[in-house]
Amino acid sequence: MTQTPSAAAVSQVEHIDPASIRIEDNIREAVTLEEGFIASIREHGVIQPVLAIRNDDGTLSVRDGQRRTLGARAAEVATIPAYVVDAGDDRALRIIQQIIANDQRACAPISEAERVAAFHQLALEGLSVAAIAKRTGHTKERVKASVTIAASKSATDALATGALTLDAALILAEFEGDEDATAYLLSVATDRPSQLPHAAQRIRDERAQAAILAEAIATLTEQGTPTVTEGDEYQRLTSLTDADADNDERPEIDAEAHATCEGHAILVKAPWRTDDAAILTPVCTLPNAHHSRYGSSVTQQQGGPMTEEQKAERREVIANNKAWDSAEVVRREWLATFLSRKTLPKDAAQFAVRVAASSGGDLDKGRSLAHALLGVDLPSGYFGNALPEIAQTASRTGHVLLSLALAAVEQGAGRHTWRNPHDGLTRDYFKQIAAWGYTLSEVEELVAATDE
Numbered sequence: 001m002t003q004t005p006s007a008a009a010v011s012q013v014e015h016i017d018p019a020s021i022r023i024e025d026n027i028r029e030a031v032t033l034e035e036g037f038i039a040s041i042r043e044h045g046v047i048q049p050v051l052a053i054r055n056d057d058g059t060l061s062v063r064d065g066q067r068r069t070l071g072a073r074a075a076e077v078a079t080i081p082a083y084v085v086d087a088g089d090d091r092a093l094r095i096i097q098q099i100i101a102n103d104q105r106a107c108a109p110i111s112e113a114e115r116v117a118a119f120h121q122l123a124l125e126g127l128s129v130a131a132i133a134k135r136t137g138h139t140k141e142r143v144k145a146s147v148t149i150a151a152s153k154s155a156t157d158a159l160a161t162g163a164l165t166l167d168a169a170l171i172l173a174e175f176e177g178d179e180d181a182t183a184y185l186l187s188v189a190t191d192r193p194s195q196l197p198h199a200a201q202r203i204r205d206e207r208a209q210a211a212i213l214a215e216a217i218a219t220l221t222e223q224g225t226p227t228v229t230e231g232d233e234y235q236r237l238t239s240l241t242d243a244d245a246d247n248d249e250r251p252e253i254d255a256e257a258h259a260t261c262e263g264h265a266i267l268v269k270a271p272w273r274t275d276d277a278a279i280l281t282p283v284c285t286l287p288n289a290h291h292s293r294y295g296s297s298v299t300q301q302q303g304g305p306m307t308e309e310q311k312a313e314r315r316e317v318i319a320n321n322k323a324w325d326s327a328e329v330v331r332r333e334w335l336a337t338f339l340s341r342k343t344l345p346k347d348a349a350q351f352a353v354r355v356a357a358s359s360g361g362d363l364d365k366g367r368s369l370a371h372a373l374l375g376v377d378l379p380s381g382y383f384g385n386a387l388p389e390i391a392q393t394a395s396r397t398g399h400v401l402l403s404l405a406l407a408a409v410e411q412g413a414g415r416h417t418w419r420n421p422h423d424g425l426t427r428d429y430f431k432q433i434a435a436w437g438y439t440l441s442e443v444e445e446l447v448a449a450t451d452e
Contacts, residue, residue: 122136129144155170213278220268226266229267235285235290263289367407370400418446
């Protein structure tokens, strides 16, 4: 039988008039009284007692049983049974008791949004995440996520509609204040919920790259150096020369010497990895200040305007390259979580052996990444390796073998993979991790969908 919260404090069971009892503030935001529910109370009365608190002035307040009390009022029954306890004005205790009582119910539990609001109220009462978790029986991770979500209006509003899971709401809360980002992520969560982690990571990477570009441009500008970005008109110094048109020797322009040219500028590009610095390349913005190193016909061919088809192809390449970089972050985080499981899938060892036996499946090349996926520090030195010792533990042998196999394939994959997705091992790798529960991004699906 379900135990009533704070049963140790119960003093007596009383039959009370439902119209005379006050209903405390409740974590449940909305109460639905179906006609069948009211009719059942009218015929049978309230079967399960409510939990009531005796106030200092002698009046009673419902702590748990809001719906039963309101149903009894609607059914116009004379009395309802109630466990009556004495309690002080402890707001945190009230909320905790209501959370526990609703969580114990098999039907009509509180919604995720209501639980988030309740955890938020407890945090406002001064309870730490650890204290809330201990007293309500929920994990610290869930409580921490709920408190974070509660600080975001867009996330709490979406959670209240039932459109988001708790994990999805936590992602949305991260981008609070960015209307474009939250609108886009809400559309992804609604139409393609499995792609939400990938969409969020792309936004993170775009933000990081934009910050890297802005910092590099600001530094160069402060130094008095003109800058250009990929959308501007320029020519790389490697394609220019100051040699006469009939000269057989056509060396590229020296970057240091070019600093005195009126067209001198630095092309600033975002790095592939968001933990790298911006890519800086000296260029010239004056098309006629120098000669082409390759002759006029080649220059015209290389420097002519692109067709719409070429522009569309270039946009696709840029977009997919960025999508691949972001997917790699999500994928490797998933792999680390996957390898933290106590038990691996039955076919894990079979796949690891397949990698080891395949051409290009050199397990040692992924040694460093394997350590990272297992959450193990890589010992210093060229031959540093903590994995053999870990593999001595029987329960971890399979994890070490699989981490090396996964890391080996990961090290061989990159931006080139989606453009040339014909490697059988790599294709099967993406199919395999998808079968194990990983959600492929759209660019990764291009690889997994490759024909045999």
